Amino acid sequence: MITNPEGAREILLTRGIKPTYxxxxxxxxxxxxxxxxxxxxxxxxLLPAIxxxxxxxxxxxxxxxxxxxxxxxxxxDSGEARYDGFAAPHHHFLCEACGAIIDLDIACPAARRGxxxxxxxxxxxxxxxxxxxxxxxxxxxxxxxxLSHA
Amino acid sequence: MITNPEGAREILLTRGIKPTYxxxxxxxxxxxxxxxxxxxxxxxxLLPAIxxxxxxxxxxxxxxxxxxxxxxxxxxDSGEARYDGFAAPHHHFLCEACGAIIDLDIACPAARRGxxxxxxxxxxxxxxxxxxxxxxxxxxxxxxxxLSHA
DNA sequence: ATACAATTTGTAATGATTACAAATCCAGAG
DNA sequence: CTCTGGATTTGTAATCATTACAAATTGTAT
Ligand SMILES: [Mn+2]
Ligand SMILES: [Mn+2]
Ligand SMILES: [Zn+2]
Ligand SMILES: [Zn+2]
Numbered sequence: 001m002i003t004n005p006e007g008a009r010e011i012l013l014t015r016g017i018k019p020t021y022x023x024x025x026x027x028x029x030x031x032x033x034x035x036x037x038x039x040x041x042x043x044x045x046l047l048p049a050i051x052x053x054x055x056x057x058x059x060x061x062x063x064x065x066x067x068x069x070x071x072x073x074x075x076x077d078s079g080e081a082r083y084d085g086f087a088a089p090h091h092h093f094l095c096e097a098c099g100a101i102i103d104l105d106i107a108c109p110a111a112r113r114g115x116x117x118x119x120x121x122x123x124x125x126x127x128x129x130x131x132x133x134x135x136x137x138x139x140x141x142x143x144x145x146x147l148s149h150a
Numbered sequence: 151m152i153t154n155p156e157g158a159r160e161i162l163l164t165r166g167i168k169p170t171y172x173x174x175x176x177x178x179x180x181x182x183x184x185x186x187x188x189x190x191x192x193x194x195x196l197l198p199a200i201x202x203x204x205x206x207x208x209x210x211x212x213x214x215x216x217x218x219x220x221x222x223x224x225x226x227d228s229g230e231a232r233y234d235g236f237a238a239p240h241h242h243f244l245c246e247a248c249g250a251i252i253d254l255d256i257a258c259p260a261a262r263r264g265x266x267x268x269x270x271x272x273x274x275x276x277x278x279x280x281x282x283x284x285x286x287x288x289x290x291x292x293x294x295x296x297l298s299h300a
Numbered sequence: 301a302t303a304c305a306a307t308t309t310g311t312a313a314t315g316a317t318t319a320c321a322a323a324t325c326c327a328g329a330g
Numbered sequence: 331c332t333c334t335g336g337a338t339t340t341g342t343a344a345t346c347a348t349t350a351c352a353a354a355t356t357g358t359a360t
Contacts, residue, residue: 020325020338039316052324054340059317061339075228076275078348080316093269104266110278116254118283119243125226127275128260133268170307170356189347202355204309209348211308228317230347 015068025049026061030071031085036092036101038080076101076127091126097135104128165218175199176211180221181235186242186251188230226251226277241276247285254278 008027012019029046030037037045039058046053062083065071074082076094082101089111091104104126110116111124158177162169179196180187187195189208196203212233215221224232226244232251239261241254254276260266261274 018337022339052340055316056318056341057339073228075225078223078225078228078231081228093266093271095269096272102267102269106260106266110256115280116243116256116278117252118286119245119252119278120280120286121243121278122246122281123277123279125275125277125279127273127277128266128269128271129273129275130265130270131272136268136270168306172308202309205347206310206349207308 011070015070017064017068022050022053022057023061023064026058027065027070027085030062030065030083033085034103036074036082036084038082040080042083074101074125074127076125076129089124091128093128093130093132095132095135096129097131100132100134102132161220165220167214167218172200172203172207173211173214176208177215177220177235180212180215180233183235184253186224186232186234188232190230192233224251224275224277226275226279239274241278243278243280243282245282245285246279247281250282250284252282 008024008031009019012023012027017023025046026042029042029049033042033045035041039055039062042062043053043055043058046058062071062073066073066083069087070085072084072087072089074084074092076082076092086103089108091106091108093102093104094100095102106126108124108126110121114121158174158181159169162173162177167173175196176192179192179199183192183195185191189205189212192212193203193205193208196208212221212223216223216233219237220235222234222237222239224234224242226232226242236253239258241256241258243252243254244250245252256276258274258276260271264271
């Protein structure tokens with residue numbers, strides 16, 4: 001949701017992160033892609049824009065972003081991590097048929113309170129798994145997909 | 151929560167699983183351990199009882215149990231998977247200080263309905279991360295612990 | 301005892317992530 | 331402008347959980 005070309009740079013500056021070309025480009029990608037991409041997907045997507053990009057840079061940059069609250073890392077299944085540029089806490093639905101990860105808007109009472117049973121909450125991860133609305137209307141799965149560790 | 155020595159055997163039989171010695175012993179361990187153990191923890195715990203045990207057997211057996219609803223597999227962080235013998239859906243709290251995984255009893259409206267936004271729900275994973283009640287009352291962390299991928 | 305299928309086991313392969321050091325970049329000093 | 335030190339980026343190797351696969355073992359029916 002960056003509206004102007006300078007958006008990524010300004011976001012980085014407000015967080016005290018030096019806005020290098022790599023960081024701006026990576027941030028733009030993770031903010032624009034609403035698919036909760038994996039490292040591999042981001043790497044393939046970014047290679048044209050950053051021909052020298054290394055996966056190590058992706059890992060370290062995304063960890064930097066996550067530590068500053070710019071992105072969140074999802075461990076929705078035991079395979080590859082996924083990155084979400086929509087940083088506000090929200091729940092996710094993983095479709096076991098097409099593999100899509102869909103944002104959910106579910107009110108979580110515990111989140112508001114900031115604690116459960118006296119335990120202080122710093123992160124909330126709500127994961128639902130099943131068959132998405134779109135896949136239910138088809139008889140066959142759209143994309144035969146191997147879910148990791150399935 | 152097996153009350154008699156034959157409990158594990160009977161549970162396996164009711165699920166149509168041949169109750170071998172390994173399976174009974176593994177099932178007993180995962181039902182009795184309420185710590186959401188990793189494969190490695192289960193392996194170390196079971197080695198005295200099953201000296202010939204291989205990790206491959208643990209992986210395949212726990213996957214068999216999970217597919218029959220006897221246990222659930224948690225992906226609460228991107229490191230090792232954890233196994234839960236308490237199969238009824240419930241939420242979890244991971245303490246970033248001591249590493250404990252604590253069961254929570256939180257009502258989830260979406261779970262009752264069986265769907266969200268038209269997506270059919272088959273699994274629910276509610277993960278909270280933070281500092282548990284016990285660790286908050288101590289100034290120092292009890293066990294300096296390396297959280298995976300931290 | 302024999303044969304056969306299921307189960308268990310050991311080893312190798314896979315694949316994501318991390319560790320680490322060399323290469324590169326870049327802002328400031330002179 | 332040139333030099334320089336620290337931050338950043340990159341490439342390669344190591345780590346580690348998990349899976350693949352085939353051999354060994356087990357148990358049961360004939
Ligand atoms: Mn999301
Ligand atoms: Mn539990
Ligand atoms: Zn789908
Ligand atoms: Zn704790």
